[in-house]
Amino acid sequence: MKKLNLANLPTKIYKLERLSKELDAPIYIKRDDQTGSEWSGNKIRKLEFAVQEALEQGCDMLITTGGIQSNHCRATVAVATYFGMKSAVLLRISEQPPLKGNYFLDLLLGADVKFCTKEEYKRRDEIMAQMAEEYRKQGYKPYVIPEGASNGIGTLGYYNAMNEIVMQEKELGIKFDTIVVATGSGGTCAGLNLANIVKGYGRRIVSMAVCDDVEYFQKKALEISIEALPYLVSQGEITDERGEELRKSLKMADFEINDKYVGIGYALSRPEELEHIKKTARTEGVIFDPVYTGKATYGIRCELEEGGSLRGAGNILFIHTGGLFGLFPISETFDVS
DSSP: OOOOOOSOOSOOEEEOHHHHHHHTSOEEEEEGGGSOSTTOSTHHHHHHHHHHHHHHTTOOEEEEEEETTOHHHHHHHHHHHHTTOEEEEEEEOSSOOOSOHHHHHHHHTTOEEEEEOHHHHTTHHHHHHHHHHHHHHTTOOEEEOOGGGOSTTTTHHHHHHHHHHHHHHHHHTOOOSEEEEEESSSHHHHHHHHHHHHTTOOOEEEEEESSSOHHHHHHHHHHHHHHHHHHHHHTTSSOHHHHHHHHHHOOGGGSEEEOTTOTTSTTOOOHHHHHHHHHHHHHHSOOOOTTTHHHHHHHHHHHHHTTOTTTTOOSEEEEEOOOGGGGGGGGGGSOOO
């Protein structure tokens, strides 16, 4: 499928030996946190498609949105700068943020930054549309990317990633029965599941919610998947007839969401989650972030320790979607003694 080639792909897969032994389950990791540096993490897979479309449309500016430590915003700004485009981000805050982490990198890379409150963030698409209109008056041609690049074209990134995983299975001589990923905006979840359904891979895909609930993400993933179908048709992945069949047959229940480990809220961490991040860092040399991967893998740990839904799930593959820069603004919350 037509896209930019920016990410370091395929990302490697290996077994977490000590964690597997501790939890008595075969756990593997796919290092999508190593897709790049400035644009590290899962978002670059989505941006390869979205920004390709932006460039084809002759756009010279990218506008997007997210939390103050949004990995997606930082990656979008980095890609915009790489292509000589202007960028602007709408960041959700509760108070004046410290100049750290992804927010610092947004500014370092040259983005225009606009803040909004949690209440205003509910109107984020409307606000970004207003921003786009203001920039058009200045002579720019902006391309607006939704939160997490979680829309029809963005989700093609993880449609591709699912195909990549199946190719790697053949190379590694192993089948991953269960694939686990964090979900905060639904696009990664939608892409993995859509490829699983279209290609008939038959894998179990579990998306660990880091905010909201099961119904929200099932509805969101379904909407994104249906929005992606015309792109799959236009790029020759499926026929018009198959696209129409899927549009009618896809349902919310096709997406397995686990919302038991949202904790105290988005980007808010409990002591046990931080302890899990520290423990894994010291046993596997892998660093998870507090917003996405830390919560998701804490959920894996709990499900296995407590005999939950992942016990007996066969070979488990966790997709590490990045977020390292988000650790630095909360470093003082860790006990690293």
